[in-house]
Amino acid sequence: MRKPLVAGNWKMNGSSETAQGLIAGIREGVEAGVAAEVAICPPFVYLSQAAAMLEGSAVALGAQNVSQHDSGAYTGEISSSMLLDMGCSYVILGHSERRAYYGEDDALVAEKVIAAHGAGLKPILCVGETLDERESDRTEAVVARQLDVLLDTAEGLAALQDSVIAYEPVWAIGTGMTATPQQAQDVHAFIRQRIAAKDAELAGKIRLLYGGSVKGANAAELFAMADIDGGLIGGASLQAEEFLTICRAPE
Ligand code: PGA
Numbered sequence: 001m002r003k004p005l006v007a008g009n010w011k012m013n014g015s016s017e018t019a020q021g022l023i024a025g026i027r028e029g030v031e032a033g034v035a036a037e038v039a040i041c042p043p044f045v046y047l048s049q050a051a052a053m054l055e056g057s058a059v060a061l062g063a064q065n066v067s068q069h070d071s072g073a074y075t076g077e078i079s080s081s082m083l084l085d086m087g088c089s090y091v092i093l094g095h096s097e098r099r100a101y102y103g104e105d106d107a108l109v110a111e112k113v114i115a116a117h118g119a120g121l122k123p124i125l126c127v128g129e130t131l132d133e134r135e136s137d138r139t140e141a142v143v144a145r146q147l148d149v150l151l152d153t154a155e156g157l158a159a160l161q162d163s164v165i166a167y168e169p170v171w172a173i174g175t176g177m178t179a180t181p182q183q184a185q186d187v188h189a190f191i192r193q194r195i196a197a198k199d200a201e202l203a204g205k206i207r208l209l210y211g212g213s214v215k216g217a218n219a220a221e222l223f224a225m226a227d228i229d230g231g232l233i234g235g236a237s238l239q240a241e242e243f244l245t246i247c248r249a250p251e
Contacts, residue, residue, distance in 0.1 A: 004036040004230040004250035008237025025240025051087030062090030068111040080119030106149040117159035131171035166232040172212025188227035216245030
């Protein structure tokens with residue numbers, strides 16, 4: 001069975017002081033018992049603080065981006081080996097904000113997923129359509145394109161073996177407009193079928209997270225859907241109690 005994963009994407013929020021309280025609260029809540037695997041993805045500069053505070057706990061650590069390069073003259077970039085060095089096991093890649101604001105296209109995202117996996121990280125690959133794409137009935141075409149860039153190469157398919165996919169409709173991110181459980185389930189089922197066409201075993205084991213305005217109040221109904229294996233949580237991951245309510249939602 002697929003163990004549900006709830007991952008918090010802090011984005012560019014917080015300070016070392018707020019991180020301190022948030023991490024302590026999450027650690028305590030997770031130790032009290034949750035069925036899901038829990039991960040937090042703070043900004044790079046707070047990773048070492050988070051790693052120290054999470055030592056010996058079941059809460060996993062992830063980053064929000066990584067370079068496609070191993071090392072060298074890439075000012076401002078962070079490599080996979082650096083993230084591993086800081087105690088990360090996950091890295092979010094291809095988030096719609098990276099695609100929209102930093103020009104990350106499918107080819108670059110695929111390169112990053114392959115590099116991160118090669119180094120030993122578990123990529124959380126984000127896919128999802130904009131409102132315009134949904135309204136013009138292109139949701140499946142867009143998600144297929146974002147997946148195929150990995151599914152269609154041996155290296156990409158190998159990288160997906162240890163990856164998680166997050167379906168995040170762009171129109172639902174940070175807007176309070178959550179996809180209905182059925183809307184999310186339909187795309188999750190499509191993603192799983194698309195993977196199954198290449199690798200049935202992978203399709204059965206890969207975790208597919210939903211992301212986009214998940215809150216304590218709607219998490220359980222989303223996670224109850226057959227192909228939804230947890231969530232990637234933005235805004236609601238910045239408050240320990242709200243995040244913990246979501247972490248407790250999977251059974
Ligand atoms: P949100 O963000 O939960 O604030 O909508 C989700 C995400 O962007 O990962």
